Amino acid sequence: MSSVDAFDLVVRNARVATASDVFLADIGIRDGRIAQLGRNLPQGAQDIDAAGRTVTPGGVDAHCHLDQPMAPPLRMADDFDTGTRAAACGGTTTVIPFAAQAKGGSLRAAVADYHQRAEGRAHVDYAFHLIVSDPTPAVLAQELPALIAEGYTSFKIYMTYDDLKLDDGQMLDVLAVAREHGAMAMVHAENADCIEWLTKRLEAAGRTAPRFHGLSRPMLVEREATHRAMSLAELVDVPILIVHVSGREAVEQIRWARSRGLKVFAETCPQYLFLTADDLGLDDSYQGARCVCSPPPRDKANQAVIWDGLADGLFTVFSSDHAPFRFDDPQGKKPGGEEVPFRHIPNGIPGIETRMALLYSEGVLGGRITLEKFVELTATHPAKAYGLHPRKGTIAIGSDADLVIWDEGERVIRNADLHHAVDYTPYEGQRLRAWPGTTIANGEVVWNGVFHPRAGKGRFLACGAPTLLPRATRSPAP
DSSP states (O other), rough: OOOGGOOOOOEEEEEEOSSSSSEEEEEEEEEEEEEEEEESOOOOOEEEEOOOOEEEOEEESSSBSSSSSOOOOOOOSSOOHHHHHHHHHTTTTOOOEEEEEOOSSOOOHHHHHHHHHHHTTOOEOOOOEEEEEEHHIIIIIIIIIHHHHOOOOOEEEEEESSBBBBOHHHHHHHHHHHHHHHHHEEOOOHHHHHHHOOOHHHHHHOSSTHHHHHHSSOHHHHHHHHHHHHHHHHHHHHEEEEOOSHHHHHHHHHHHHTTOOHHHHEEOOOOHHHHHHGGGSSOOOOOGGGOOSSSSOOOHHHHHHHHHHHHTTOOOOOOOOOOOOOOOTTTSGGGGGGGGGGGGGGOOOOTTTTHHHHHHHITTTTTSSOOOHHIIIIIIIHHHHHOOTTTSSSSOOTTOOOEEEEEEEEEEEEGGGGOOOOSOOTTOOOOOEEEEEEEEEEEEEEEEBBOOOOOOTBBBBOOOOTTTTTOOOOOOOO
16 A cells, blocks of 8 residues: 555554444554545554454444533523533534524524524534524424435424423414425424423422422323424424433324324433432432423333333434533523523433433443444444444444444443533433543544543534435325
8 A cells, every 4th residue: 555545543453343343353443534444554754552452333322412502690600612522532523403483583694693603613523403492484494404405304393391382373384394305303202381380289288309300291291292302293294203202102103103004203311311319309409400401300110111112213313412511500591590490401312412321331342232333323324324424423434434442341430530510410420330441533532531622623514415214295284
């Protein structure tokens, strides 16, 4: 091989894992991409000996929130600097957070603002989902179709939260745009009216501690909204993806829809495998505010249902839903410095750095899922769902050189060891069986026990058409 053709980096003696195969190979990298897979490749400018360790594609965290605009006094703890730093140290090399439209505001203005927040800060590559909260005629006819054509090919619809939720008619309008323009519609499925009714009754009884957040959002509100979202999608004849599925009742609805031939994809998150309702508190202590998220964690029996869904293919995507608020902070879980009723606790927990290791440790090494399924859930299918495959999500010639070399061995999660800007992790003390030993992003080592900053080298990725989506086969209902 001539010096012109020399590799910039060779990862040797790797146990390479993709969504379909596991094999031994060297990985030759040139100009940030995988140039060759083989045995006994020539020496590169830099060599890393994987020594038989497992090497997976860099993770694609397709559902995370970074520096998302919030109403005062709230502020997310992680921006694109700290959030992508934590992602890289946890084996994630592509993130897809949300450009959120404000009601009364322009969707395009939200995208422009989000680019300003990301510019020059990201250590790994990123794309944007859209959040459509105000589907005006101009948004539906002009802004949204134009943005889809420009590479923002996925958007999220909320069925709850007053400042974000859409009614059924608005959802149908937005789903029709997804159908016409080949976008992926993601749905946060919880029944807002049921939640409000339950919340008012709990407040009237003085039950406002964090633990009552879970009682205000029982599984039936997720079950009903999941069924309704799928029915609306059936009416329009468009695939949808139900995000952060928490337990049995929503899972049963998704299985029912698929038995009818509906194209429904599903996502779940670590909190539904590793946390339970008890983490919201067994008494009226405010400590449970750390784990307030929606839908809330369920119980051990529902954890088992989620594990089953990961193993048997119910779930397409495993994301962190990283929503970082500091606990002891007037801009975080204690708005204005006060311990507030559960209604006012900002929803969300941190998890962008721990997502990969939790699933690898307890899923793969715990014997619950195969190594190939792990790659599918954390990298390949997220990349396909949001139009980034095969550039992202696999180890193949021509793909970006995003890799994770795994170190197996006992490790305990401690927030002091993490790299986000949050003052806690809900997984404190969780024992793991592995952690990313080395993370390579676009052919550069960004983590090997030490973080190597590359702020600004993370690139914005315009997404193509989602490759998981079958195209519509009939006209929508009149």
